[in-house]
Amino acid sequence: SYEVTQPPAVSVSPGETVSITCSGDKLGDNYVSWFQRRPGQSPVLVIYKDDERPSGIPERFSASNSGNTATLTISETQAMDEADYFCLAWIRRTPSYVFGTGTKVTVL
């Protein structure tokens, strides 16, 4: 089965930039979206179709997807960005969806 892996955790200082990766075989051939999930809350879509931001999501959130890796970048990180982040790959040909393993972002 198709697998998408993420680093379990990353940390960042306020105001700095942090990047989170999702890795999977030929991941760049599939659309990837990214979600933010704070404890006790439902996930929030922050990126779709590899690099598109939904309305209301700050420009600090950006992303790319190419080859075997998709990357979410948070610039000028704020304390409110502390959360779990996970990616979602849409395997259109099947169709099916595969979630990344999730990354906990800690703002120190």
Place this chain on the structure above:
Amino acid sequence: EVQLVESGGNLVQPGGSLRLSCAASGFTVSSNYVNWVRQAPGKGLEWVSIIYSGGSTFYADSLKGRFTISRDVSKNTVSLQMRNLRVEDTAVYYCVRGSRDGDTFDIWGQGTMVTVSS
């Protein structure tokens, strides 16, 4: 307000059956993609199934035909019938609306807990 509310989660014995329901408000299930996603304790998210606006259905390979997704347009609900349940099916089950193009998910319910145990 666009909202999804799940119900039906319960404790069930291995080999048993359970039916989950998802009530949609603020949009019609007949015009949207609706998914079920689950998360086992201490594990990551796993996509379970989708029903298209046209009625087509698809499932995760791992389910091997044990689950069936359906909808009731008159009640604006989507259901997940689960049969021959296993301990490893224990999870929080979320009802999730798909985006207009089907590439992602844009609205999540709060989830309902299914526990499979003897």
